[in-house]
Amino acid sequence: MIKDLVHDPMFLGIKSNPAAKEDILVGQDLADTLIAHRETCVGMAANMIGVTKCVIAFFDNGRCVVMYNPEIVQKSGEFHTEESCLSLLGGPRPVTRYKNIRVKFQDKTFVWKTSSFTGFTAQIIQHEIDHCNGILI
Ligand SMILES: [Zn+2]
Incomplete structure (x- = not known):
């Protein structure tokens, strides 16, 4: 379901809690909302739709990917x-990012996985994980 976006910096500054299996639908709502905003947005975190759980959605070469509890376990190539x-x-606004990252996350069946990303996709993931931690650029 497409949700309204939250713009309140106080709310967005709150660190999100770990997502659990009952938060599966949050990922679906996030993907629906991201796809609805695809003209202007390449990634979203759940707090942007009002849910303080660690869930992100982003486009990886045109494909919408949802991750639960993503965590960067390796990074290199600071820029x-x-x-x-x-x-x-x-x-x-200016930010520091890494060209290459390795991310540990739970997929939509809540199985833990680890994947590597580079370039623009890696940059989007870093931005959305920052949102989960209540960090705004
Ligand atoms: Zn953002």
Whole structure:
């Protein structure tokens, strides 16, 4: 179900709690909402739709991927760039990111997996994991 977006920086600054199996539908809502905003948005975290659980959704080469409890376990290739956020007003802001990351997460069947990402997809995942930790760019 497509949800309304939260823009309140106080709410978005709260660290999300771990997601559990009963939060499976949050991932579906997040994917539906992200797909509805695909013209302007490449990734979302659950707190952007009002749920303080660690769930993210993003586009990986056009495919919408949902991760529960994602955690970066390896990173390399630090670089400095600028990012915008659908939840925040104003223009792009400077951030430090990593070109290559390895992410541990639970998939939509709640099985733990580890995958590697590079480039733009890796950057989106880092931005969305920051949201889970209450970190805004
Ligand atoms: Zn954002």
